[in-house]
Structure formats: C-alpha cells, structure tokens
Amino acid sequence: MQEIYRNVKRRDKTGEKRIKHVSFEKRDKTSTVPFMIPSIAGFLLFFLIPFFIVLYYSFIDNPVNKEFVAFDNYVSLLNNHAFMLSLKNTLIFSVIAVPLAVLIPLMLALFLENNIPGKSIFRTALISPLVVPVASVILIWQVVFHYNGVINVFLESIGIEAVDWFKSDFSRLVVVLLFLWKNTGYNMVLFMAALANIPVDVKEASLLDGVGPVRMFFRIKLNYLSSSIFFVTILSLINSFKVFREVYLLTGDYPYEGLYMLQHYINNTFRTLDYQKLSAAAVIICIIMTVIIAGLFVMDDKLGSSVDE
C-alpha cells in the first residue's frame, strides 16, 4: 500500500491519501486476477517457461540424448574464440559508449535549461534521431565514412592519410557516433525531466547566496539528478548490448573483427541451430546483465540514500 503511493507522497505530503482500507484490499486480491490472465499466459508461454527450457538445454548434451553434462556447454562456450571475441567487443563498446551516452545528454540538458531563444527547436532537433529508423539514415553514414567517402576526401585534401573507417579499429568510433546519435535524445529527455523536478526555491535560494553555476551543479543539482544518472546508465548499458542493430545495418553479417558483437554470434549460431551453445550463451549473458544491473542498484542505494530521504 505504501509503495502504491510513493509517487503521490512525494508530491503531496498532506498524508491525507494514505488511509488504509483493509476490507477492499482483501477483496481486490482475487477480483482483479482475471485481468491479469491473458498477460501472464503469454508471458509464461513465450518468455518464462522457454527460459527455463533454455536453462535446462544448457546443462544437457543434446535435445535427443538429454544426458546431463553439468557445465560442459559453458566450458566449451568460454573456450570458443568467436563467443569470447563477441563478448569482449560488446563489453569494450559498452565501456566506451555508456559514459558518453550519460555525459553528453546531461550536458545538453543543462545547456537547454538556460533560457535561450529557440529552445524548443533545439530540443526537437536533438530528440528527433530517436524516432528516425537507423535503416533510413544508414546510406548517409556510408557516404560519409566509406573509404572513398566524404571524410576521407576531406582528410586527403588537407594532407592526412585516408582511414578505413569500417575495417579498422576506427570502426568502433563510427559505431559509437551512430549509437550516440540514436540515444542522446532519449537520455536528454530523462535528464530534462529530472532537472525540471528540482524545486524552484532551492535554485533561487542558492542563486541569492551567490552560488556560481558550476558549484550549483555539483552542490545541488547533482543530488537531485543522482537517480536519473543511475537510470540513464542502466538504460544505456542495455542499449549498448543492442548496438548490433547499427553494426548490422552499417556493415552486414560479417563485420570487421572489432565489431563482431554478441548478437552476431547468436545469429550465426542460429544458422547451425546449436541449441546447447545458444542456451549457454543466453544464460551467460543473462547472468552478466543481472550482475551489472544489481551492482548498479547497490551503488545507487549507497550513493543515493543520503539524498533521497
């Protein structure tokens, strides 16, 4: 009951709406169950039950023999060059892209907070990539970054040697840029919402005290932003695991080695339908995500607890 009103409570501290109604609550336990059935049925059928089957598959030798092999599938997967490469590439990408996907939108949101002319036009332009299908702009990216493309023509005209943007380690940079192009808008909106929620009197009081913009940010705004930063980090992390989409559209099934992502590995393993590898890979990725997200939650609790209450 308390949890239901956590959001209301924050805005409305009168406490008026926190009266308990035991009799209704008890009846609600059963009477709303039918509303949930379609969703639960589909959820169980398409996600939860097959996930346990995947877990089961990851511990047997093959779907016909069904012999228990303990961690053999995991061991062979961890010794698989392609899988480890894709895992390494995905993690490298996340480590580069996630901090940028937090910092850049945060900065842009702070700039947008200034009362500048044409604010809403800037905002719309910055958010628009969010709705544009990556597939639609991929041609322009190819024209710009191709070996014979715009950037190399420019580099050569000022006497710098051309770079193979898709088939060298620079390709990571290209994908990071595309990732930031796509994700900055969403994250910026989240930061803008958080900034808008800082009480005006807090800001005004600190202005009267003569606090400069930089100190105001670190002393005051950062406290209010901590939970958004946490959420944006999680979100960007999840999205960084989805960057396969951009890489695939840009360079196809067989990209430069440094761009071979987890989803590439999964796609290629689906071609041979090696259920054991697929299952073990899905479970490992699930564990990695869970550990990282749980870690972020713990961090957020430790850092954020002093501010929230």
Added chain:
Amino acid sequence: MNKAGIRNKDKIKRIISVAISMIILGYTALMFIMPVVLTVSNSFMTKSEITANYGKVFSDSGTSAVSSYIADKVNLKIIPDKVSFGQYVTVLIKSPQYLLKFWNSVIYVVPIVIFQIAISLGASYSFARYRGPFRNTLFFVYIALMLMPYQVTLVPNYLVADWMNILNTRWSIILPGIFSPFAVFILTKTMQRIPSSIVEAAKIDGANEWQIFSKVFVPMSRNAIYSVALLLFIDYWNMVEQPLIMLQNNEDMHPLSVFLSKINAGEIGLAFAVATIYMVLPLLLFLYSEDRILEGIASSSAIKG
C-alpha cells in the same frame, strides 16, 4: 563598485553563457538532423545525379554495369541540381517490392502495438490495484525481463515459435511482441498513481471490477496509453534482430527496416526515396505529439518505485 556595475557584469556574464549554450546546442542539433535532411533532399535527385555523386562509394559493392558518369570524388550535396520526383515514381509504381516490405512493417507493428497495450492494460490494472508478495515478485520478473537484451530473450522466443510451428511466419514476430512487458511496466506505474479513494467512490456507486477498469482506470491512463503506443510504434518500426532470426528462411516477409540495408548498388537512387518514405511516418507522429512522447519517456524512468 556600485550596484549598477555589478548588474552590468551579471548581464554580460549571462549573455556570454547564453551565447556559448546556443553555439554548442546549435552545432550539435545541426549535426543531429543532418543525416535526416540529407536523406530527404537526396531523395529528390535524379538517378543520374545520385550515380554521379555517390558512384565512387557504392559502385564497388555490386553491379559494374553502370556506364553513366561518375564523379571521381564523392560529392555529398544538400540541394539537388534538379528537383525530381522520379525516384518516388519508381518506388511507388514500378518497384512494388519496396511497398511490399513497407506493408510488412505495418503488418507487424500495428497488431503488436494494439494488442500489447490491450493485454497490458488488464495486467497493469491488476498490478496497480493489489500488490501482495506474489504479484510483487511477478512484477519484478516482468521488469527483469524487460531489461534483458535480445541475446537473452530471442532464444526462448525461438524455441516456442519452433514448437508452435510458426517459424518463418508473421506470427513468430507478432506473438512475442504482443507479450513483451514494456507496456505493462509503464501502465502499471501510471495506474498506481490513481488514488484508491476514486476506486472506493466507484464501488459505493455500485461499479464492478470491469466497470472500474474500463470506466475509471483506462480513461484516466489515456495519456500514458498514447505515449506507450508511440514509443512501441517507434521501437518496432525500427526492428532488426527479431526478423533476422525468426524469418531466417523467409526474406519476403522481412520488414523494410531490414530490407533497406540490402538494397544493391544499382538501386542506390531509389534507396534514398525508400528511406525517406520509411521515416516520414514516425517523424510526423513525433512532430505532431512531441510532448506526449516526452511524457512517456520521462515516466519510463520510474524503475525504482
């Protein structure tokens, strides 16, 4: 220094900070919309102009039969030499395969958006009205699943689709999409904010659960429903991962979002027109209802209670 002097100094400071903000924002905003602007403007070029401008980039990957003029350097231009609707005419009249792929996208996205929301409304109602230990756990599992990348969820999805014999059919994309938990999450968060005093008032008036659901909770969540619908539309309109796996042996059913990347070099002029057609719908929806979308995004951040 007197007070007026301080005020002047503050004014100058303020002007400088606004100017810097504007330069940085303006520059970033320009870079951000450039790919869109260029795609649209290039779609109005004639086929020979596209070939001349970008032949250097795209010719090495496919047909060598291009005998027309190719500039020796790539030439990215915003304004076409001659505005032409030729590419659109070709796409819309002479090359039906693009329209078929476009239609595929529609066929996936519309039912997923409608049914995911319909089914999620019921679940969210139930989650919002009562949160005991069982439903709390279940809700937590929904969120956990929502946070998992495709690498985790596609394997289970594939197993079920295989078992149901719907691989390489439209259903293998639509059904898992319908039961994806994103809408449940947002709508539950929205419905939890509806005060229980309203429920009680409705009950005193003799409303049953269905009436409370359909006459109180659904109308009161209207804004959130609209935002979620837009976000879902954008997400599935852009899908790539699911068709690559579920429709491995049936490329005819691929949505345009996958097919666009496979347009071969000989048809590069068409590609700009197709790309433009594909992004017009989400862009117009966005411009028409930007505030709603922003609201939806902001409410998605309520992941921690």
